Amino acid sequence: MDTVGSAAQGEGLRMAGRGLVDTTRLASSPADVWRDICLTNADAIGDALDCFIARLTQLRGDLRRGDAVEAIFSAAAKWRAELMKDNH
Numbered sequence: 077m078d079t080v081g082s083a084a085q086g087e088g089l090r091m092a093g094r095g096l097v098d099t100t101r102l103a104s105s106p107a108d109v110w111r112d113i114c115l116t117n118a119d120a121i122g123d124a125l126d127c128f129i130a131r132l133t134q135l136r137g138d139l140r141r142g143d144a145v146e147a148i149f150s151a152a153a154k155w156r157a158e159l160m161k162d163n164h
Contacts, residue, residue, distance in 0.1 A: 077103035 077100040138144035
């Protein structure tokens with residue numbers, strides 16, 4: 077939410093839809109709770125961030141071709157369907 081808010085500012089955020097509101101829900105949580113969670117789980121979060129950064133770098137490098145974008149979004153849809161099997 078920090079990245080989106082910094083880029084969009086107030087005027088841009090007023091145009092946001094329900095999807096942004098839903099996906100940024102945790103941003104309204106107390107910061108000290110997340111600080112403690114991050115401190116407790118620093119190694120696992122660091123590993124996850126490394127993976128996320130690698131995937132973003134892959135997407136960034138492929139924006140003009142679309143192969144990685146298509147592959148990553150197809151895989152994401154598969155994992156979302158798996159998630160929703162037990163969470164609908």
